[in-house]
Amino acid sequence: MNAQSMPMTVRPEDERATLSEVLRGHGVGPTHQRIEIARALFSRMTHLSADQVLAAVNQRHAETSKATVYNTLKLFVEKGLVREVIVDPTKVFYDPNTSPHHHFYDVETGEITDIDGDRISILGLPALPEGKVAAGIDLIIRVRGAA
Amino acid sequence: MNAQSMPMTVRPEDERATLSEVLRGHGVGPTHQRIEIARALFSRMTHLSADQVLAAVNQRHAETSKATVYNTLKLFVEKGLVREVIVDPTKVFYDPNTSPHHHFYDVETGEITDIDGDRISILGLPALPEGKVAAGIDLIIRVRGAA
DNA sequence: GGTGAAGTTAGACAGAGTCCAATTCTTATC
DNA sequence: GATAAGAATTGGACTCTGTCTAACTTCACC
Structure with a gap:
């Protein structure tokens, strides 16, 4: 579990x-x-x-x-x-959801919302730098109130 | 200019x-x-x-x-x-490159490297929360030295 | 119950970033 | 070029997040 x-x-x-x-x-x-x-x-x-x-x-x-x-x-x-x-x-911030997912971040209110990982595909992900391994991938979409 | x-x-x-x-x-x-x-x-x-x-x-x-x-x-x-x-x-950190692009971040050395925006496509980008506009989109790939 | 390792603690400390009132600079106007 | 008003800059005190340390407590095991 x-x-x-x-x-x-x-x-x-x-x-x-x-x-x-x-x-x-x-x-x-x-x-x-x-x-x-x-x-x-x-x-x-x-x-x-x-x-x-x-x-x-x-x-x-x-x-x-x-x-x-x-x-x-x-x-x-x-x-x-x-x-x-x-x-x-x-x-x-600490997120108890450890499954692959991404984040909306509201720059005005500070609110963070998850985006399910399988709602997004990233194409053409570049090769990692030589001798490096991935430690985390996070697409961060910063939002703010409409003008 | x-x-x-x-x-x-x-x-x-x-x-x-x-x-x-x-x-x-x-x-x-x-x-x-x-x-x-x-x-x-x-x-x-x-x-x-x-x-x-x-x-x-x-x-x-x-x-x-x-x-x-x-x-x-x-x-x-x-x-x-x-x-x-x-x-x-x-x-x-402050980045003088304001064209759309993403970042590798080495969690051990602190080094930041750009990833050209047009090398990556993000499919299924979810609708923004109600009443919000995008203030920035950044895919951050954290890397570290291989074990 | 004794012992050692693991975990917890208060409080001092470090570093990034903010704030403010006083000073200096820029610019527009003459 | 002189002047005045607004804009920008400044040092230093301050706040806040996070780290460190040395003493203390808890726990597992004998």
């Missing part, structure tokens, strides 16, 4: 256990803090910045430090649980 | 005049500082961050403040003289 296949609704008493399994399945030892951070991301299935994750976690009950949120988000990226979305020059 | 059609080599005594014309043609009043910043970008035709622009300008002779570099780069973006490239979570 991976993050994408996690049921959208689970009985509250099962939620922690389910999240623990998701973490373990990605080679991440489950701790209170990591479970809370995973819940913040996966229960919303939306793009959150580090400070939004921190706020969401601490609003609930669990005191979690800034350092742990940053450590954990970096770990989740390494382990493939979430994906970094770099569209806003001021902060990184 | 626009930035792209500016001759790659000009007689030094004409360079300031040429850059002045480019700026004026984009509705930007030419000042010493703006000319120096434009020269830093257009003489290299490469992707520079704000601090690289600052270093390039001040290395030459013209003392220019950090605030002016940031003000000017923002103005250049508004006026279509350069394009922001947002691929690195720690800083924005």
Whole structure:
């Protein structure tokens, strides 16, 4: 089971256990803090910045430090649980949807919306530079309110 | 005449005049500082961050403040003289090539390379969100050294 | 219950970018 | 060329995101 296949609704008493399994399945030892951070991301299935994750976690009950949120988000990226979305020059967003997809980014509101990967084909994708491998492909369509 | 059609080599005594014309043609009043910043970008035709622009300008002779570099780069973006490239979570790069194109970004070295827009076709581009207009389309291919 | 490794923490720190009030420059007009 | 008004520039303080470190806590295992 991976993050994408996690049921959208689970009985509250099962939620922690389910999240623990998701973490373990990605080679991440489950701790209170990591479970809370995973819940913040996966229960919303939306793009959150580090400070939004921190706020969401601490609003609930669990005191979690800034350092742990940053450590954990970096770990989740390494382990493939979430994906970094770099569209806003001021902060990184974390996307719990790790399937191939692209992004609309509203430069005025900061809102990020997914574009399913299979709705787009990219033809003539150039050969990667010598000795390099792909680490991610993201088509970013910046939009703003009509004039 | 626009930035792209500016001759790659000009007689030094004409360079300031040429850059002045480019700026004026984009509705930007030419000042010493703006000319120096434009020269830093257009003489290299490469992707520079704000601090690289600052270093390039001040290395030459013209003392220019950090605030002016940031003000000017923002103005250049508004006026279509350069394009922001947002691929690195720690800083924005400015690209003097404003024709439609995409980017390779090496996550290990930080190197950015252009991909000509006409080498790639994007099929099935989804409709923009209601009431929105496109502000930029950038396919970012992140690469890293092979394992 | 003891031990070591893994995880968490507060708070200091670094770097990019913003803001502001004071100064300097540009430009239009005479 | 002098002048005045608006535009541009400036240093420095400031904000914010993210990193680092050394101490502390938790956990698994014996």
